[in-house]
Amino acid sequence: MQKNVFDLVLTAEEQTQIDTALQTLNDVLLAKLKVLPKEEKKDILIMGDKSVAFVDKSHEVARQETAMLGGFIDFDAFDHDVAAIGTLRSIDYKLSEIVSAVKDSYALAGSEAYRTSLIVYSLMKNAAKMGHPGAQDKLDELSKRFPGRGVKKTEEQTDE
Secondary structure: OOOOOOOOOOOHHHHHHHHHHHHHHHHHHHOOOOOOOHHHHOOOOOOOHHHHHHHHHHHHHHHHOHHHHOOOOOHHHHHHHHHHHHHHHHHHHHHHHHHHHHHHHHHHHHHHHHHHHHHHHHHHHHHHHOOOOOHHHHHHHHHHHOOOOOOOOOHHHHHO
């Protein structure tokens, strides 16, 4: 018997709580966020960790020198952007942990299910060879869905 490393079972109440939380994120946050087309993404400046410190210091300096910079900078917009950076970094960190765990768990559950499916397939092949009633039909159903098992074209089919 194969060892099962990952086992996720959510109660109906837990699934409802997750769905509600995701809907809240969608309703509250997604409505305020901006989704950029690929073309726009490649044209914007990307902040890294060092850039955040630079922006914070620039914001501090700008606020100290409002008289000198006032004609060049929209201070309210700058204040909002700097505050948004802090908020979004915090949200991004929390979501990244969750997304990473979801992806790892999805991969692990998928790996275990696929491994078990290969065992089922192998056992059905053996059962069909031994003439077990109905095994060939089940094997035929599985074979149609077996990954990487497409119908190979013959030379005659490719020349047509």
